[in-house]
Amino acid sequence: MKLNLLTTLRESNPIVLNAANFVTVQDVANGLNAIGASPIMSKEIDEVDEMVQMASSVAINLGTLTKLQIKQTKEMGILAAQAQKPVVLDPVAVGAVKHRLQTAQALLEAFPATIIRGNAGEIAALGGFDWNAKGIDAGSGSGDLDEITRKTAQKLHCTVIASGSTDTISDGEKIAHVYNGTPLFQAHVGSGDMLSSIVAAFAAVCADPFEAAQTACLVFAATGELLVNAHREVGPGTFSMYLMDYLAKVTKDELTDIAQFD
Template structure:
């Protein structure tokens, strides 16, 4: 994978305007929709059991985000996921807060069992707890852990047969055989709620235009991180709210030249 691959995929997202069906949490819905629009994708945020299968069938990608979870939303996710699987629509799971409660952990495992997933994106604690391994978690944030994150990601990819993305200070993406380490992004992302959730949807937008999921996911991570880097530089003396607005701006404005210059991706 090289920088030209990333640039090509960013252009394809902007040109094709993929429809991304998000069953996501209430806290981040507006931010996610605006971020996808800025990138060049088209969001739909349908949740009702009565229509999710129809919407998923029409979409170019489906993103399942477990942030604000209830039983009805779990049912909607499974209905939409099955419809997406039947119609060749890629599915991304964001297992927010898995490990924090038994309800949340069991729900994530049920979704992963019943829906064929193209990609799973979470922090190390979420991925570990989805695998049934111990890793501390506080609310929806990863706590301290002593595990080998690369080994964890590969084990998860082998179990689910898809691509696993573990995000943190550095991002790891793997299909179990090939892996990349990505060092774009900025720590201020952790000061704005929903940036991880939006990233999962951005990954969905890239997978919508490129079915080689490892390539698409890596391109999404780099593009997202470069936009965050630029936004952080422009708001250095301001706070998280200013960064949030500028980040949406940069998702819309980030150029292929900026991606080529600033991409930090290493095959490992």
């Protein structure tokens, strides 16, 4: 785990281009800003090329896409792949909604994702495994998540993150886990989307997607844990505000002290 990447990220302030969903977009922008990246969002196909050229990485979120936005998002992914910029895909609700799964599959045929970040239900659906997903939530599947994550990574030729109370990360061979966190991440709707874009920020400053994914998951999860340790009384609303404060101020040493991973 290279926590030095956090310093690199803050020093280089990479531009992360987001195809964001309209539910959580403000959290995503502020989360990127807080951690030290520079967010930019677009919904218009005519500006995609220019924005991909300017960006260091791209985060594509499938939540609330319309037909027009799917077209723009596809173009964004294709241009990013041509420019060899890392692409993170967040397949919101593909575990529960077939239309979303088909959209994700069509996009992944059009361009390769560097990293895919979803909950267990979403990753299982992409990998073709049975899982009892529920709406935007992970649901109640009970398969072997290591196996599912690894196989999905193999199938889609990328790094896969199945995030949750434990984050499981695989590049198709290696498996890593991040054990830090707090249930309050699940209590706030924007957490997963924010993590996906923060993964893109780390991928912008690290040539190895597996390492970028691991580090991003640890920084995000441990930051949440640190803030809950310091503010025991927080609920989902105050947690989401403190999370921005802590993403902006957390230090490598504080993270190292509580990091739990393998």
